[in-house]
Amino acid sequence: MCGIVGIVGKTPVGQALYDGLTVLQHRGQDAAGIVTIHENTFRLRKGNGLVKDVFHTRHMLRLQGNMGIGHIRYPTAGTSSSSEAQPFYANSPFGISLAHNGNLTNAEELKIWLNTQARRHVNTTSDSELLLNILGHELQNSEQHTLDQSDIFTAVSNVHKRVRGAYATVALIIGYGMVAFRDPNGIRPLVFGKRETESGVEYMVASESVALDANEFEFVRDVAPGEAIFFTESGEIHSQQCAENPSFHPCIFEYVYFARPDSSIDKISVYGSRVDMGKKLGDKIAKEWEDIDIDVVIPIPETSCDTALEIARHLNIPYRQGFVKNRYIGRTFIMPGQEQRKKSVRRKLNAIGAEFVGKNVLLVDDSIVRGTTSGQIIEMARAAGAKKVYFASAAPEIRFPNVYGIDMPSANELIAHGRELDDICQLIGADKLIFQTLEDLVSAVSTANPDITEFETSVFNGEYVTKDIDQSYLDRLDAMRNNETKETSDKNADSIIDMYNEGAE
Ligand SMILES: O=P(O)(O)OC[C@H]1O[C@H](OP(=O)(O)OP(=O)(O)O)[C@H](O)[C@@H]1O
């Protein structure tokens, strides 16, 4: 998952973009970038690392201008080389820079088409650079030499026709303004807000509403699936539905794990949905584990805390924070390699003995993906003296790869792939294991917005909403991005020459 922000302001926006990216850091820890427009020129700084490490004072001083976009990256395509950090830049037409959250499912075809038909060269293996060039091609196709909003909306409509997959996107067009658009299924989130200032109204778009809050922008609304919003340089705003058959299929994993609890996505509070997941799972535990004696409910920090507290309240069992999280270690799941993820769990979490000694503990996590966390945590609970260790997952079994912006490319790396409950329980070493059902998960998330009846749930049921995914696609994806291949490609990635970032140190 990545995070994107964009601001069309009346005063310099560099710091507000930086602050917006900082509160979206949970969506990607691999690379960060900001581009602003100053005196008709793009100012770009991007590189590998956390926001606080990529931007130093000297970079911030160069990021002048009242309009800009930013990105934090968690790679799902290409490599983790700094040359694939975003935003990307294309000089034609006009000068465009683009940031993308999501993943394109027809990237291979698009690359060939761009090379042979559109005569555009894409210099990296990133799908986002393809998206930039498709948008560039469509803007170029406009019959006029200058652009107006209808040209921009026509270009986005044509992008929707060519591109498949998930894309929440923000782009700057020099001399015109900023355009934000969301794929026709609304898989990845995108919101926009405004702020009244003495110099006039400023607009901001972001992956999550927390980025608006941090900058004191007032939330206006979610960008609709398929919709494009164009913010002119002078601060006018135009919007249009650009997809032929838009439908709402937001990714349910945003609510389970990715988004911050204080965000609201598509009129659903992430926090509220996690509490409701706790209610549903608490009910299931009460029904199915009637004769099981649980002394204490313990969350696996940090994402599962809200759900675990609700389970404890529901079951009338004490809730204790039995694991302490090292606040200086980031999220484990979005780290790029399995070795790094494995090592991080013990560095990140440590047990408080008194909460485990002689007790039957129920550990709660939001999800079990590769089983990296659960396996080690259960060992730690036993080592701390637990009598029995039960485990509950707020999400159902994750059995299928994700192709829409979550880096789960290989079914064989998923612990629940091809396995039933008892096998998974044995593998992670629990005394008993329970998963939420998909029906309950959907019902927990949709309680706050009954208008959304369907979610993107492919990791649980293998149903891909873009309808272009078959076994041969998944096999190719596995071969390209499984852990082993990724380790080699990331090692070689350093040798890729960075086209737009040279001398930025
Ligand atoms: O089965 P796995 O492959 O281990 O993946 C699942 C785990 O990874 C995530 O935690 P993470 O440490 O990324 O973030 P958190 O601190 O927000 O919970 C998630 O919350 C689970 O704990």
Ligand SMILES: NC(=O)CC[C@H](N)C(=O)O
């Ligand atoms: N997680 C994401 O949104 C990734 C965006 C894009 N596919 C990349 O790999 O850079």
Ligand SMILES: [Mg+2]
């Ligand atoms: Mg976790």
